[in-house]
Amino acid sequence: MIERRKFGKTGLEVSVLGFGGAEIGYEGAPQSDVEALLNEALDAGLNVIDTAECYPDSEEKIGRAVSHRRKDYYLFTKCGHFDGRTPDWSRSSLLASIERSLKRLRTDYVDLVQLHSCGLEVLQAGEVIEALEEARQRGYTRFIGYSGDGQAALYAVECGRFDTLQISINVADQEALDLVLPKAHERQIGVIAKRPVANAAWRYGDQPPAEPYHTIYWERLRKLDYPFTKLPLGEAVAVALRFTLSQPGVHTAIVGTKKPGRWVENARALADGPLPPEMIEAIRQRWREVAGPDWVGQT
Ligand SMILES: NC(=O)c1ccc[n+]([C@@H]2O[C@H](COP(=O)([O-])OP(=O)(O)OC[C@H]3O[C@@H](n4cnc5c(N)ncnc54)[C@H](OP(=O)(O)O)[C@@H]3O)[C@@H](O)[C@H]2O)c1
Numbered sequence: 001m002i003e004r005r006k007f008g009k010t011g012l013e014v015s016v017l018g019f020g021g022a023e024i025g026y027e028g029a030p031q032s033d034v035e036a037l038l039n040e041a042l043d044a045g046l047n048v049i050d051t052a053e054c055y056p057d058s059e060e061k062i063g064r065a066v067s068h069r070r071k072d073y074y075l076f077t078k079c080g081h082f083d084g085r086t087p088d089w090s091r092s093s094l095l096a097s098i099e100r101s102l103k104r105l106r107t108d109y110v111d112l113v114q115l116h117s118c119g120l121e122v123l124q125a126g127e128v129i130e131a132l133e134e135a136r137q138r139g140y141t142r143f144i145g146y147s148g149d150g151q152a153a154l155y156a157v158e159c160g161r162f163d164t165l166q167i168s169i170n171v172a173d174q175e176a177l178d179l180v181l182p183k184a185h186e187r188q189i190g191v192i193a194k195r196p197v198a199n200a201a202w203r204y205g206d207q208p209p210a211e212p213y214h215t216i217y218w219e220r221l222r223k224l225d226y227p228f229t230k231l232p233l234g235e236a237v238a239v240a241l242r243f244t245l246s247q248p249g250v251h252t253a254i255v256g257t258k259k260p261g262r263w264v265e266n267a268r269a270l271a272d273g274p275l276p277p278e279m280i281e282a283i284r285q286r287w288r289e290v291a292g293p294d295w296v297g298q299t
Contacts, residue, residue, distance in 0.1 A: 002045035002267050005251045008190030010143050010163055012074055012111065016245050017267050018048030020194065020256035025051075025058030029258035035065040041263035042072050050166070050192065050254045051105075052078035052116055053097050059104035067106035074111040076166075076192070077101045078147055080128065081116035089122050094131040098140050113141040114166055117148035117299045120155055129161050147194070149176065149297025157184045164190035166254075168297045169247060170198040171226060171240050172217040174287045175297040177247060185249030195298070196244040196253035197237050202229040216298055223290050226283060238269035243283055246274040 004013040019041060024034050038049070049066070051058045059077065066073065079097040080089055098113055113135055115128050122128055123146070132144040145164030146156035156162050157180060165184050167176045173195065184191050201209060201217040209218050221229065228239040244253050255266055274280075 002270065004047070007251050008164060009188045010190050012143075012190070013047075014074065014190075014252040015045055015047045016252055017046065017241075017263065017270060018050055018192065018252040018254035019046055019263060020254035021049060021051035021058040021062060022055045023256040023258045024061055025055030027258050028057075029061070031061055031064060033258060033260050034061045036260040037257065037263060038062065038065045039069075040260065041267075042066065042069065044264050044267060046263060046267075047073045048076065048192075048252050048254065049073050050076040050194075052081060053101050054078075054081040054116065059101055063104050063106035070107055075105060075107065076112040076114065076145075077105065077110050078114045078116035080118055087118075089118055089128050091127050091131040091134070094128060095135060095138075098135050102140060109139060110141050112143045112145055112164055114145040114147040114164070115156075118152070120152040123152055123155055123159075129159070133161070143190075145190070145192075147192075149299055150179070153180045153297070154183065157187060157189055160187070162189065164192065166192040166194050168195045168299070169193040169244050169250060169253075170196050170217075171243050171283055171287075172198040172201065172220045172224065173295075173298055174284070174291065175295065177284075179297075181247060181249045191250050191252075193244045193247075193250050193253040196255055197240045200233065200237050200240070202226075202236065203233055220291075220295060224286055226286060228279075228283075234265065234269065237266065238272070239275065239279070241266060242270065242272065242275045243280060245270070246280055 003016045007014045079094050143163040146162050147166035153167050169176050198217045199214045201214045202221045
């Protein structure tokens, strides 16, 4: 059975391997694949499903695939990103977005609503946090969180109003390990590692990825040139995932996939437990040597 960790102060116990719902939306996974991959993963111990209002069709697909067994998983969504549209961070717009998410997900509550990567100034202005607090009061969500990186993530941890943080942590994105994670750990914030295998972007070799979203990690990984990326792909992904989950204060890693069988494959790879300390240190040391000042957390 997959390991579960206490999710900060929430009282939830989350599977260390979660499910990231961006890919099934952006990459147009067929409904039958989503049904197969989510149901087999839930049967094998998955209990964290993460999605967002703006991932095309992701919420609808998840709702159709697994709402009949709603008690088997914690459901996390996000609000306020408005991909490709004008950002609207007003209270009324966020609450309307959450109500829409509940309909799409075919449920009357989610376990977590996260602000989807608004900037520091928007956070500091406070209206977005009040909107989430109101959503919690209305019973739309049990907990509230921030999803994003850098100084905004640090503010979210320090302001004391969020239960959870979702942040990029992986072999090609280590800013959070020094800047944010120790403080989140100290304050018992539930931490979700997003992009936890760095999109496996080393797999593209010398060819730049067709997907621009993967380009920055691909460029970084070429410079980092970690020896483990020469391993067969499945083994290398396992090293990357174990690195992320070995960081103190990380509770769940939401690997994105549109492939039936992938969650079970990755869960099996975690049976070896945390990476040996010398491997973790080698990856940390290489990052310190190579990372430039502009290698900041990627949303
Ligand atoms: N701002 C935000 O809030 C934000 C931003 C980014 C992401 N997120 C969240 O984080 C989740 C994860 O991020 P992500 O999907 O960008 O990055 P990721 O989990 O690091 O990478 C996913 C990629 O890795 C591949 N992969 C996974 N396991 C593999 C294996 N064993 N062998 C080969 N390839 C493997 C997947 O391909 P296959 O499809 O073939 O499995 C997919 O292309 C998202 O789904 C979303 O929920 C949130």
